[in-house]
Amino acid sequence: MELREVFARNLRYYRRKKGLSQEALAHEADIDRTYVSALERANYAASIDMIGKLAQVLDIDPMLLLQRER
Template structure:
C-alpha cells in the first residue's frame, strides 16, 4: 500500500512548475493563495501535505484547477 509520498511529490512538482510558468515568486503565490511563503516552499519541497482547501486556493492563485495539480506531467508516471 502506498504511504502517500508519491502524490506529495507530484503536487510538489506540479505546483513548482505551474508557479514558474506563471512567472510568480513563492512570495507572490503565497500572497495570492493566502498562505505563508514558507508554506509554499514546504509544498514545493514535498515537506507539506496540503489539505484539499489549501490545494484549491493554490490552484486558484495559479489560475488552474486542483485536479491539474494532482497529475504528474512526466510520461509513464502516475
C-alpha cells in the same frame, strides 16, 4: 513517485509558468512563503482546500496539481 512529490513538482511548475515567486504566490493565496516552500519540497501535504486555493491563484484546474503526467 509519491502523490506529495507529484503535487510539489506540479506546484513549482505551474507557479513558474505563471511567473510568480514563492512570495507572490503566498501573498495571493494569503499563506506564508515558507509554507509554499515546504509544499514545493514535499515536506508538507496540502489539504483539499489548500489545493483548491492554490489552483485558483494559479488559474488552473485543481486536478492539474495532482496529475502524474503533464
